[in-house]
Amino acid sequence: MGLLEVRAASVVFHAGRASAKTALHDISLSIGGKTPSITAVVGESGSGKSTLIRLLLGFRNPTLGEVLYDGDNIAGLTRDGARKFRRQVQAIFQDPFDAFNPFYKIDHPLVTPLRSFGLAASRDEAYARIETTLRSVGLVPENTLGKYPHQLSGGQRQRIMIARALLLDPTVILADEPVSMVDASLRATILDILYELRRDLGISLIYVTHDLTTAYQVADTIVVLHGGQIMEVGAAEKVVHDPRHAYTRALIDAVPSPDPDVAWNLDDDIAPPEAFLAGETKLALYATEPDRAIASVARPGQAPVTAAEIQRVVSLQKALAA
């Protein structure tokens, strides 16, 4: 049994009216449980991704079917059950700027949930916890706390969103297009952080994206959503290398291929191809886990990128992110 489960759920907007719109149709999904996992939900605009996230967070009820957390239907949770669900299932959204109130310093959205869930007995305890968590997502507390959202970069804001979720000791994080607003070099770093949450903290993630390449990069399981229906679901390797469904094949064919002509010249000092600086080359996106990266770059008819080249990209990303 999964920790967070969707069972045969459908969502119909304006049900019973002429304008009825089925946003999700007979969706079943199971996330987490004994082994933490990263499940990517991949779909184009309008495929139903946001509706699925809202369903999983309990922001809306399914028209048919149910959503269960730890075995209980989230629509009928007790007060304590609902509190546990709200603490343990956290979300990270696309545009962190929207999530912050511009009139409050960044400390406010970090301290408030700790207080409201009774997770810190004093201000000092709250700040100690916040500082440790900020460091765990690569932020320097002294450069972050006390600032207003607009005084921080998009990447810093996104890391604060992740820290905010982590402060509550979640079991599941729903990440809705978390890297679509940040540039290519930061994208890899943020995806790395998400990957580490599963590996180091045992948190299960749902990573919702329109981008199959980043889905493949971080996920164990890929779910392909199209027109509100699951077209295909399976291990990331299998879905990408042996797609069963024509729609999945079309998605794979639409992935821009890395251009072998802009591959790294290993004899040169770090000299990123212009395409990378322009955020265009996909090489940077592949480069966080060498073995996964090799597999994803090696597409039919192309020379595989070597581990050494990938290490090169990793160091370049670190250099650029520093």
Ligand SMILES: Nc1ncnc2c1ncn2[C@@H]1O[C@H](COP(=O)(O)OP(=O)(O)OP(=O)(O)O)[C@@H](O)[C@H]1O
């Ligand atoms: N409140 C609503 N009323 C009617 N139809 C809706 C409503 N919300 C969403 N839809 C429709 O349901 C379908 C799925 O929408 P949803 O927002 O979940 O897609 P999405 O995959 O998240 O798209 P995007 O990536 O553009 O955000 C779309 O056809 C959308 O027009």
